[in-house]
Amino acid sequence: MTTLDTLRPQTVHVPLGDRAYDVLIGEGLLANAGALIAERLGRRRALVVTDDVVAGLHLPALMESLAAAGIGATHIVLPEGEATKSPERLLETVDAILDAGLERNDIVIALGGGVIGDLAGFAAAVARRGMPFVQVPTTLLSQVDSSVGGKTGINTRHGKNLVGAFHQPALVLSDLGVLATLSERHRRAGYAEIVKIGLLGDVDFFDRLEALGPRVFTDGLQEAIATAVAAKAEIVVADEREAGRRALLNLGHTFAHAVERCAGYDGRVVHGEAVGLGLALAFRFSQTLGLCPGQDTVRVERHLAAVGLPTTFGALPVTFDAPSIIAAMAQDKKVKDGIVRFVLVNRIGDAFVSDGVAPEALRDFLTAEGLATP
Numbered sequence: 001m002t003t004l005d006t007l008r009p010q011t012v013h014v015p016l017g018d019r020a021y022d023v024l025i026g027e028g029l030l031a032n033a034g035a036l037i038a039e040r041l042g043r044r045r046a047l048v049v050t051d052d053v054v055a056g057l058h059l060p061a062l063m064e065s066l067a068a069a070g071i072g073a074t075h076i077v078l079p080e081g082e083a084t085k086s087p088e089r090l091l092e093t094v095d096a097i098l099d100a101g102l103e104r105n106d107i108v109i110a111l112g113g114g115v116i117g118d119l120a121g122f123a124a125a126v127a128r129r130g131m132p133f134v135q136v137p138t139t140l141l142s143q144v145d146s147s148v149g150g151k152t153g154i155n156t157r158h159g160k161n162l163v164g165a166f167h168q169p170a171l172v173l174s175d176l177g178v179l180a181t182l183s184e185r186h187r188r189a190g191y192a193e194i195v196k197i198g199l200l201g202d203v204d205f206f207d208r209l210e211a212l213g214p215r216v217f218t219d220g221l222q223e224a225i226a227t228a229v230a231a232k233a234e235i236v237v238a239d240e241r242e243a244g245r246r247a248l249l250n251l252g253h254t255f256a257h258a259v260e261r262c263a264g265y266d267g268r269v270v271h272g273e274a275v276g277l278g279l280a281l282a283f284r285f286s287q288t289l290g291l292c293p294g295q296d297t298v299r300v301e302r303h304l305a306a307v308g309l310p311t312t313f314g315a316l317p318v319t320f321d322a323p324s325i326i327a328a329m330a331q332d333k334k335v336k337d338g339i340v341r342f343v344l345v346n347r348i349g350d351a352f353v354s355d356g357v358a359p360e361a362l363r364d365f366l367t368a369e370g371l372a373t374p
């Protein structure tokens with residue numbers, strides 16, 4: 001009898017050949033992480049990477065479970081927040097891996113939200129030219145999105161996620177119990193990436209989420225997490241390195257990343273909030289371009305507002321201007337031949353990557369959204 005047989009989590013398998021892995025979603029996974037890792041990956045040494053909020057809440061349970069399973073582990077605690085996805089923290093994490101004397105087959109464990117997952121995953125991708133890593137996501141956002149798919153990386157002064165690597169985790173342990181300590185704000189932020197999945201390709205999923213409204217946080221979270229993970233996994237398997245379809249997972253993100261960059265990564269606007277706004281903007285922009293019916297835009301705006309996500313620039317505690325947003329968008333990784341390509345929508349559940357929109361159309365749109373155009 002394995003630990004898995006006892007815990008019986010929901011499992012989403014990500015069939016990526018010799019890099020295939022499982023995403024386990026359920027209760028009790030953190031307390032049994034050591035046993036699960038030892039059973040799945042062998043009893044190797046490990047470095048746990050976490051932040052100073054999660055360390056106080058969930059690090060002891062993980063360290064105890066690793067010790068109980070005979071996995072020798074040390075840890076590094078970084079400051080919470082987006083600013084930690086930096087070149088300096090990357091080097092600090094790589095140094096911690098090397099200081100701990102970990103070999104190429106030892107394991108890096110990311111315990112935290114998307115910030116820690118992206119940073120630790122990238123450190124694992126480059127330390128000793130690539131080490132296995134395990135995601136133990138502790139935010140809703142990281143459980144539904146960032147722990148799956150292997151995008152890892154950091155921000156630089158040029159913009160968001162501009163340096164990174166595709167490096168798939170060897171295992172993902174999404175313990176629903178750890179979400180009990182998560183703030184309302186970060187619950188809402190994580191939900192933006194769930195609703196994104198419905199909006200980009202699964203209208204039935206959106207219908208269910210719309211019917212639940214804010215009750216999703218109490219009545220429907222495990223199903224919503226598992227559905228979003230399975231949908232993301234399917235897209236990642238079809239297009240791991242974002243040559244085509246995977247770009248749909250960027251719905252709302254051309255706006256969101258520009259907003260985050262202009263807000264300075266200082267915590268006033270977190271990624272999920274920027275994505276919430278970005279989704280509303282993607283629908284309004286598509287409508288303005290004559291692509292999406294107005295009633296779909298209204299449904300999306302109403303739903304985002306019902307769960308407490310921002311739908312206008314004015315709802316954020318930062319003042320933006322059109323030239324700065326446009327300049328930030330110029331760094332988007334979807335830019336081709338100098339043209340910013342957006343993920344746009346024909347309707348709810350039907351997104352596509354544009355060939356590019358006229359710069360004047362974008363400028364007029366941002367002006368109509370209330371941004372200054374000096």
Ligand SMILES: NC(=O)c1ccc[n+]([C@@H]2O[C@H](COP(=O)([O-])OP(=O)(O)OC[C@H]3O[C@@H](n4cnc5c(N)ncnc54)[C@H](O)[C@@H]3O)[C@@H](O)[C@H]2O)c1
Binds near residue numbers: 052116139178189272
């Ligand atoms: N790699 C990907 O595919 C991908 C996908 C989506 C987002 N991202 C990235 O993820 C990041 C955002 O992730 P996030 O929203 O998880 O932010 P985060 O990692 O900053 O976590 C949010 C906050 O919650 C705290 N926290 C974490 N777990 C907690 C818990 N269980 N209880 C209480 N507090 C807890 C953290 O300390 C932090 O203060 C962004 O950098 C974004 O770019 C990456």
Ligand SMILES: O=C(O)C(=O)C[C@@H](O)[C@H](O)[C@H](O)COP(=O)(O)O
Binds near residue numbers: 149151160161242250
């Ligand atoms: O996994 C993906 O692919 C995504 O685009 C998921 C996004 O939610 C996530 O924010 C991702 O980090 C964005 O990646 P980027 O390549 O646009 O920086």
Ligand SMILES: [Zn+2]
Binds near residue numbers: 145193253271275
């Ligand atoms: Zn995102």
